[in-house]
Amino acid sequence: MNLLTELVAFIVAIGVLVVVHEYGHYSIARLCGVKVLRFSIGFGKPLAQWVSKKSGTEWTISALPLGGYVKMLDERETTERIAACDLPHAFNRQPVARRIAIVAAGPIANFLLAIALFSLVFATGVNEPAAIVAAPPAHSAAAQAGFQGGEKIVSVSDANGNETEPVRSWSDLRWKLLSAAFDHGRVVLAAHDGGGTYDFPLDLSQLRSKDLDDDFMSRLGLEAGGGTLQVAGVEPGGAAERAGLQKGDRLRAIDGRPVDSASTFIAHVKEHAGKPVQLDVLRGGTQPLTVTVTPAAQRDDETGEMVGRIGAALSAQAPSVAVRYGPVESVRLGAYRTWNIAVYSLRMFGRMITGEASLKNLSGPVTIADYAGKSARLGPSAFLSFLALVSISLGVLNLLPIPVLDGGHLLYYLVEAVTGKAVSDRWQLVLQRAGLACIVALSAIALFNDLARLIHF
Secondary structure, eight states, X not given: OHHHHXXXXXXXXXHHHHHHHHXXXXXXXXXTTOOEEEEEEEEEEEEEEEEOTTTOOEEEEEEEEEEEEEEEXXXXXXXXXXXXXXXXXXXXXXXXXXXXXXXXXXXXXXXXXXXXXXXXXXHHOXXXXXXXXXXXXXXXXXXXXXXXXOOEEEEEEETTSOSOEEOOSHHHHHHHHHHHHTTTOEEEEEEEOSSOEEEEEEEOTTOOGGGOSTTHHHHTTOOBOSSEEEEEEEOTTSHXXXXXXXXXXXXXXXXXXXXXXXXXXXXXXXXXXXXXXXXXXXXXXXXXXXXXXOOEEEEOTTTXXXXXXXXXXXXXXXXXXXXXXXXXXXXXXXXXXXXXXXXXXXXXXXXXXXXXXXXXXXXXXXXXXHHHHHHHXXXXXXXXXXXXXXXXXXXXXXXXXXXXXXXXXXXHHHHHHHHSSOOOHHHHHHHHHHHHHHHHHHHHHHHHHHHHHHHTO
């Protein structure tokens, strides 16, 4: 069932993104008076096709649903004689400004789609984890900032306390810190701790560019907290069962440290392979108990290192907040979120080129399908947000100045606009081969990363 969900969600996601991207090219081409011969969703053998009586465009759905294209009338791409009445409608005969507009319209359509999707999510409202901090590891940036666990972050500002921005949820906090982390500076987090509101100066300079992945918050010692952690089940014969833990026990502290997030608890257990740890639990909702359990040493499948495991499944319930905005504010935040993600994507890609960030950040169709399925199971808001994220990635990728991509064609036309001369066919052929090699290499790396995540090698 999960595989079917992933497959359907993936096809829907790719279909929507391709249609929007190609329709951007198509609509501006038609607006500029260019004749569009074919609008194809997918590649390869056509499965269904029909011709518009009004425009003469052939609309096609093809067998391989991993992309699409818009074929325009172009003298350079046909050996057949073009009727004199159609020559003014050929793409290659359009002024350079129109050609730039037509090529740029695809990525722009992806960005507009992302803004619309984010705006819809913000306007309809979504439940997100509250910005409550779990007890941070000792010596982490969060611990050095003064966090002890349980504080609710309400705003972020720069090191001087200026440019204060409110924080509405954990994901909102994550995006604000991600933007600030690229500057390798310091921020001030204002948070409630029950006795008042205090400032917590957080140092982001320890983060390197290659650390800015999905786990960068953990590297700072920041984990969502404030929730409850229960034992959802115990493994027969495991360390947890031998120690007397039972399903339904609520975990309150480990070695005297409060626990309100699964990641904090698991990290502590992993670090204490073969060493006894003391658990404070609440059984039946009223009975406090102290249980001593010794985590068994097992080899981690991902890292190959020996880590501690107690053989218990955990169930976490984190506090959430309903985040909802008005129509105007939703559009503003949708545009702001789209801009931030696009800039982040460009920066990350640049750092991968310079070697500052790992190429493991590249993902291919397998990972996209996996996340499409997961987000679809979480609900409409999660799936729409995922769709917006991939739409931005598609727009950014197509704007890269790589021949065969939209960005490569834009580069040709910009050179033509500046010099007054078109890039020669010979140079275009050479650059196109180089661009194709780049795309093949990137695709191979992305596919390798997909397989590595799938089989953990």
